[in-house]
Amino acid sequence: MNHLTSLNNNQLKEQLISLMDTVVYYLKNEPDVDKFLDETDLFDEWEEALPEAEYPIFVIAVLNNTRRDAIMDTIINAILKKDDHSNHPKKSSFKPEAARSHVGEHPFN
Numbered sequence: 001m002n003h004l005t006s007l008n009n010n011q012l013k014e015q016l017i018s019l020m021d022t023v024v025y026y027l028k029n030e031p032d033v034d035k036f037l038d039e040t041d042l043f044d045e046w047e048e049a050l051p052e053a054e055y056p057i058f059v060i061a062v063l064n065n066t067r068r069d070a071i072m073d074t075i076i077n078a079i080l081k082k083d084d085h086s087n088h089p090k091k092s093s094f095k096p097e098a099a100r101s102h103v104g105e106h107p108f109n
Contacts, residue, residue: 004049004079012076017067019046024065033063054078 019042026036047055054075061071
């Protein structure tokens, strides 16, 4: 079981901020992002906990130290929702949430 999926909203936010602080510190001392990504395993647990669609948002937000509530909430909610969906038994009566249009929405604006 992934440690992150057992955390609540506030705990996930604290973990995300702590990760951002760690990455900022590292990149301040060694600004080569490619080298950092090749040598780090800091993102592994997050990659496992996040749905595939949200993982790139997470990486960009962490590398750019983007702490906007909308972005952090998207990352946190994706982990919480993924965990909720993984606990549902496979039933024909289970219906995923309806698709939501994101036209005109840009989380990095």
